[in-house]
Amino acid sequence: MPDASIPDASIPDASTPDASDDLLAVREGAVLTLTINRPERRNAMTWDVIAGLRRELAKAKIDSAVRVVVLAGAGDQAFCAGADLSGMVPKDPGGTSDEYFDHHLARGWLAQLFEEMWQLGKPTIARVQGWAMAGGFGLALACDMVIASDSARFGAPELNVGLWPYMVTVSLLRSMPPKKALELMLTSRVVGAEEADRIGFVTRVVPDADLDAAVADLAAVLASKPPGVTKLGRDSFYAVIDSAASEALPYLHAMLTVTSQTAEAREGITAFAEKRPPSWQVASDDGTA
Numbered sequence: 001m002p003d004a005s006i007p008d009a010s011i012p013d014a015s016t017p018d019a020s021d022d023l024l025a026v027r028e029g030a031v032l033t034l035t036i037n038r039p040e041r042r043n044a045m046t047w048d049v050i051a052g053l054r055r056e057l058a059k060a061k062i063d064s065a066v067r068v069v070v071l072a073g074a075g076d077q078a079f080c081a082g083a084d085l086s087g088m089v090p091k092d093p094g095g096t097s098d099e100y101f102d103h104h105l106a107r108g109w110l111a112q113l114f115e116e117m118w119q120l121g122k123p124t125i126a127r128v129q130g131w132a133m134a135g136g137f138g139l140a141l142a143c144d145m146v147i148a149s150d151s152a153r154f155g156a157p158e159l160n161v162g163l164w165p166y167m168v169t170v171s172l173l174r175s176m177p178p179k180k181a182l183e184l185m186l187t188s189r190v191v192g193a194e195e196a197d198r199i200g201f202v203t204r205v206v207p208d209a210d211l212d213a214a215v216a217d218l219a220a221v222l223a224s225k226p227p228g229v230t231k232l233g234r235d236s237f238y239a240v241i242d243s244a245a246s247e248a249l250p251y252l253h254a255m256l257t258v259t260s261q262t263a264e265a266r267e268g269i270t271a272f273a274e275k276r277p278p279s280w281q282v283a284s285d286d287g288t289a
Helices: 047-062 097-118 134-141 167-174 178-187 192-199 208-223 226-239 243-258 263-273
Strands: 023-028 031-036 066-071 077-079 124-128 131-133 145-149 154-155 204-206
Touching: 023 047, 023 134, 031 047, 031 208, 047 066, 047 097, 066 077, 066 134, 066 208, 077 124, 077 226, 097 134, 124 134, 131 134, 134 154, 134 167, 145 192, 145 208, 167 178, 192 204, 204 208, 226 243, 226 263
Parallel strands: 031 066, 066 124, 077 131, 124 145, 131 154, 145 204
Antiparallel strands: 023 031
């Protein structure tokens, strides 16, 4: 039989508790903050943490009160040090084929988490302090924006333990030049916040003491935008990010027409003409009021 500690590879159903001591979910106004709460393990991810993130994102996706999601790590040492290898490998290296297959499926949770982040329809911000390594590096870069303290450190050290950052590759390739991503994966080199800023995969670097304020300021700006058109625009960005221009432009042309017919577009244009701030209503999934 498979090891009882290995989860079913599907996302847990609604009967599973929404949060645990290892993952904290707090909403303040329109901003939901999900905090990996394992500072003693540098916030390394377990099966339960990944499942919890997926559950909370699924709820946030359909909750109109949530307009922005922030991912964070507890304490001041790390955002996330990657996977907790001590709890995410088979206990018996020569285990049954079922154990091997169950682990293979469960490892796919991280890939599914990345996909669900990109399909969320709402802006995401990584609040990074200390270490963001391996899967934690990929998790940060799967967010739309990264606010890093000047103590932040990023790296993909999987090759040092005989592994490769396979799923993390996509987050890296979407955030920096391909050959730079390959260099970081081949060398396992750790990148400081200033270099990360030069490479371009962080949005802003701030002193440690200013990290929370910088994240809050950015979240407030994002939450102030029209939610329906934000969803349509963000969805279109991820729809074309890997496309050739000849495929992307016809799609984007059509989306401009769709967006121009929304109540938010009408309100925005009217408010501009009347020289007043627009009033955004909670929008439906198609961007209409």
